[in-house]
Amino acid sequence: MFDIDKWQEIFNTIEKNKLRTFLTGFSVAWGIFMLIILQGSGIGLQKGVENQFSSSATNAIWIWNGQTSKPYKGNKPGRLITMKNDDYDFLKTHVNGLDQISGRYHVWSNVLAYKKQSGSYAIRGVHPDYQEVEKLTLLNGRFLNENDQRYKRKNVLISKLVGDALFKTEDPLGKYIKINGIPFKVIGVFVDDDGRDDNMQLVYISIATAQTVFGGERNIHGMVVTVGDANEKEAKKIEDDIKTKMANLHRYDPEDENAMFFWNSVEEFTKFQKLFASIRLFIWVIGIGTIIAGVVGVSNIMMIVVKDRTKEIGIRKALGATPGSIISLILQEAVLITAFAGYFGLVVGVGLLELVSDYIQTPFFREPEVDVSIALGATLLLIIAGALAGFIPARRAAAIKPIEALRDE
Amino acid sequence: MIQFNGIHKSYQTGNNSLHVLKGIDLKVTSGEMVAVMGSSGSGKSTLLNIIGLLDVHDSGDYYLDGKLVKDLNETKAAQLRNKHLGFVFQSFNLISFKNAVENVALPLYYQGVPRRKRNKIAMEYLEKVGLTPWADHLPNELSGGQKQRLAIARALIGNPKVILADEPTGALDSVTSQEVMELFAQINKSGITIIIVTHENDIAHQTQRIIRLHDGKIEKDHKNGHYFHHSEDEKTV
Ligand SMILES: Nc1ncnc2c1ncn2[C@@H]1O[C@H](COP(=O)(O)OP(=O)(O)O)[C@@H](O)[C@H]1O
Ligand SMILES: [Mg+2]
16 A cells, blocks of 8 residues: 555655645645634633633622612602611522522722731622632632631631732731731632632621621622522523512512612523524534635646646556556545645644734633644545545546547647 | 457547448568558558557457457556557657656556666666756757657667557658657667558658558558568568
């Protein structure tokens, strides 16, 4: 099968027909290159947005306080609605299908100090379930627990960013930092990985502590619940259930969109998933289109090549070339060119993606990468197409009587 | 070497059938040098192509080197051409992107001779036809006479028993034509059978035997008196 002499004959032919080789190779290399770029960008875009979602649970419903905009049962519009610890207890006991639940109490900015270092950071009071909801990653230590909540312990979970700023090289675990002059013991260090800094410019304490220390009484600024593996429809139902019950509890018009705010991440996530399904489909359609264009290009060129070589084929036959040797000469040349060009397009495409990914580092487009099996598959497809495209005219040329091929035109 | 018994050949063009060879009987013995003459369109090339297995006849029997040529597939025909026959064409039919050595060496490629060896042999044949200095030149860098000598070297390299030449001097001036004919005479002396199609009388008269075609039949087949023959084989039908 492997015949050095035949390859030399093929290399000889390729070397002396550079333009033809270039044209065939170019259409293949271009097809593969485009496929890689499209694939890579699509994946980059998808990863970027998925990463945005990965920073918090995709099965959560977020609830915020608001202000009524409609009159209801004698109440004038403009009334502030404020959730209390009772609302937390109520949701926990009266709404079905909830998995985790946490209140949020914000203290916007406060001075945090350790020894001589200090800085201004936000403080969030939360329930123990919050770690799951926000998808915090613990670097060391532990998250806030039920005891911190029950006994209003002055324990704090700091971000790596805060830790680095206040402690430098020291290990923060077990040390005390001063918040507003009050000492808090560091029980853990976390990262919240979504590529944005503002989710790291803060520390967590338990909500009961926050309410006490910062004079919040029993107020809650926001609430978040997760709904397990409920699908979009089920999540919507739970959301509606909460809405009705909250409207009832706080006595406002259930139709009032401003009394409280809701954000259903299941719904949003599903929307994005659908968007990505269509982007993926789009990329596939374009990719397949590119490949088809490549196949057509290769076919056309092979057709021309064979027509171009009809006389040469006639001469070779007169000198003793069998039809089989003619077909394999043309096919191996086609396969060699497409394989090499396909590989070239692959390398250039991947190289460009690598280069671009170093420069483009936005949260919405990250780590563009190529499904190598798709690229290899496409190259293989083009090789087969090139071979097939060459095979049909090559077989025809090899089958005609040498005298027909030799005839002057 | 070659024997035709009642060979017929027609060409189909659309609905018309053109009867070109109408029963040819012919015998060419080993070592002969024969000219085939006739007016344009009389079927000379057709006859030569059938002898050369480049085309197939419709009916009659054709014996090549004593073996009946019948229902040959292309692969078998290619092998026979490679082993027994060498071709020289009016339009040279060299491969334009191959240089002189590579063109000459090509028949050996199809005999499976390794590259180094076949290029060495090709150089020897280039020397025989006086083209050594042009070994690495492309065909379009050569004159008509040089091209035809190159083609003859290529026809010879496979060690054929028969050389078939279709108007080999048709594209050459009289001086180079003469050179080519002298080359053929030399080759013939080494025992190789040569059949030359021509319509030029002074070319034909440098062979041992002239066959005249007319209207698809052999009109005349005679020894050429002027020729100095070196072999005493029987030379008639
Ligand atoms: N492939 C072909 N198809 C149809 N007609 C052909 C073909 N080849 C030759 N002919 C016709 O057959 C006749 C003989 O052709 P040819 O043998 O080439 O004549 P010569 O070589 O004597 O000039 C001519 O009339 C020519 O037009
Ligand atoms: Mg002719």
